[in-house]
Amino acid sequence: MIQVERLTKYYGTNVGVKNLSFRVETGEILGFLGPNGAGKTTTMKMLTCYLPPTAGTAKIFGHDIIEESMAVRRRTGYLPERNPLYGDMSVRGYLEFAADLKGVPASRRRAEVDRSIERCGLEAVPRRTISKLSKGYQQRVGIAQAILNDPELLILDEPTLGLDPKQIIEIRRLIQSLGGDKTVILSSHILPEVSQVCNRVIIINRGELVAVDTPDNLRARLMKSSRLRVKVRDGAASGRAAALVGGIDGVLLAREESAGDGVRSLEVECASDRDVRDEIARTLVTAGVPLLELRAEELSLEDIFLQLVTEEVS
Ligand SMILES: Nc1ncnc2c1ncn2[C@@H]1O[C@H](COP(=O)(O)OP(=O)(O)OP(=O)(O)O)[C@@H](O)[C@H]1O
Numbered sequence: 001m002i003q004v005e006r007l008t009k010y011y012g013t014n015v016g017v018k019n020l021s022f023r024v025e026t027g028e029i030l031g032f033l034g035p036n037g038a039g040k041t042t043t044m045k046m047l048t049c050y051l052p053p054t055a056g057t058a059k060i061f062g063h064d065i066i067e068e069s070m071a072v073r074r075r076t077g078y079l080p081e082r083n084p085l086y087g088d089m090s091v092r093g094y095l096e097f098a099a100d101l102k103g104v105p106a107s108r109r110r111a112e113v114d115r116s117i118e119r120c121g122l123e124a125v126p127r128r129t130i131s132k133l134s135k136g137y138q139q140r141v142g143i144a145q146a147i148l149n150d151p152e153l154l155i156l157d158e159p160t161l162g163l164d165p166k167q168i169i170e171i172r173r174l175i176q177s178l179g180g181d182k183t184v185i186l187s188s189h190i191l192p193e194v195s196q197v198c199n200r201v202i203i204i205n206r207g208e209l210v211a212v213d214t215p216d217n218l219r220a221r222l223m224k225s226s227r228l229r230v231k232v233r234d235g236a237a238s239g240r241a242a243a244l245v246g247g248i249d250g251v252l253l254a255r256e257e258s259a260g261d262g263v264r265s266l267e268v269e270c271a272s273d274r275d276v277r278d279e280i281a282r283t284l285v286t287a288g289v290p291l292l293e294l295r296a297e298e299l300s301l302e303d304i305f306l307q308l309v310t311e312e313v314s
């Protein structure tokens with residue numbers, strides 16, 4: 001388990017992160033989400049002992065990041081932001097070099113490099129020069145480096161940044177395949193990605209924690225109201241559609257959003273504990289308004305993120 005207690009980093013008078021506390025269970029894939037400058041990289045550098053905290057602590061499987069940094073480093077694999085590789089080395093040459101740095105004994109080095117090459121799907125390219133590989137393959141090399149010496153914790157700073165959609169899917173699959181067996185903390189700007197890959201999400205903004213929860217709970221917690229989209233065919237009675245729907249018990253707000261091509265579109269906010277769809281349908285049909293469509297709109301993680309971050313700023 002990873003326990004982070006009031007972790008704080010100041011760069012001079014600049015806040016990197018402030019009073020961050022959270023836990024990560026063993027085997028969990030945790031997503032670290034936040035806009036530019038939120039403090040994702042700063043937190044990851046402290047958890048990997050690259051940067052000393054100004055205040056606060058963290059324990060990685062019981063080992064303190066300050067007092068027992070060697071034990072922490074041995075248990076942690078790290079893919080730094082922008083994946084710094086040695087471009088003129090071969091894949092295998094670089095991984096052997098990284099294995100040496102990580103203290104993998106010479107007798108196990110070959111087997112360990114083979115294992116991480118296989119795990120990351122690099123079997124076809126071990127002799128290729130890194131700079132000549134595609135960005136997606138370079139990212140695999142970075143992850144292969146991170147899993148050398150079989151660490152229990154993987155910390156991946158924006159592992160899919162700058163990749164094309166196909167490469168993103170491949171790297172995402174690779175990360176998912178590593179989870180369960182390992183504890184993974186990854187940072188990302190891409191919200192759907194985090195909701196797909198991670199069991200839990202931490203949202204930080206300006207160095208402070210804004211929310212920690214599962215993607216589903218975050219969505220539910222913030223859905224104070226739910227939104228429906230209603231389309232009706234234009235006709236004699238249709239101008240009253242918004243007023244009719246607005247008068248239904250449980251509807252907070254109904255407004256006509258657009259009209260044209262013989263169709264009027266309404267946006268309807270409802271109390272989230274009420275399902276008023278059948279009532280809306282009945283009311284409209286009874287009033288002679290031809291109903292074309294009635295659809296629930298789901299709040300995306302983007303909406304939630306913006307709500308949280310905006311609340312925090314204002
Ligand atoms: N070496 C440094 N010196 C001074 N300030 C820094 C340094 N590194 C980071 N900061 C500041 O700390 C804050 C957090 O930065 P950090 O790089 O951790 O954010 P981030 O969430 O990783 O952002 P990004 O999404 O852009 O990678 C920012 O305000 C940044 O300007």
Ligand SMILES: [Mg+2]
Nearest residue numbers: 040041042081
């Ligand atoms: Mg960063």
